[in-house]
């Protein structure tokens with residue numbers, strides 16, 4: 309879910325000049341210790357997504373690709389306030405940030421304002437990712453499922469695009485991680501082997517627990533159990549056969 313404590317855009321004001329609006333729909337008011345490895349980070353949310361994951365924790369953002377963003381002046385003011393409070397990193401997340409043409413200006417502004425930049429992506433738009441990679445310091449790409457499971461679980465069919473994004477990141481990102489939220493009903497050891505083979509040779513893969521919430525889009529997902537620590541540890545061990553560093557993120 310889009311967390312509480314967000315400065316977000318109000319509903320459109322008719323007189324707002326569109327050019328003055330950023331692609332940022334909301335900024336986390338407090339800095340995050342968990343969204344950018346090694347950095348105290350400000351988190352910037354962009355709207356809209358080209359996946360339809362039933363387990364999406366940011367579902368409020370999925371169908372809002374046309375939502376107006378915050379004025380640039382407000383983004384700058386909130387960003388500078390973060391910088392004045394020792395925040396060194398900026399996380400650009402969604403939704404899917406690569407859907408927004410304005411993401412390029414955002415990355416450039418964040419650089420000017422003195423932030424290291426991290427991009428979160430679902431990997432669906434390698435042609436945009438290729439242009440963003442030289443401009444960001446860290447990329448986190450979700451590798452949600454084994455390739456064959458993507459269409460049914462996410463509504464996204466273009467597996468070749470995801471493979472291209474994985475290869476681009478491995479070859480060109482300054483620093484990166486792939487990450488998988490483990491859903492016990494949907495991820496078997498065989499699935500984890502398939503994910504490992506897909507990202508083979510990666511520098512880092514992060515596993516995180518699925519946590520059910522009332523507001524998840526798919527009612528079936530709301531009833532699924534939280535991932536156990538034992539499953540996460542077992543799956544991390546499998547991935548260590550494919551990836552240099554495997555971490556479990558969360559409270560275990």
Ligand code: SF4
Nearest residue numbers: 357359361364403430
């Ligand atoms: S890719 Fe991410 S933001 Fe998009 S629907 Fe799936 S979980 Fe939600």
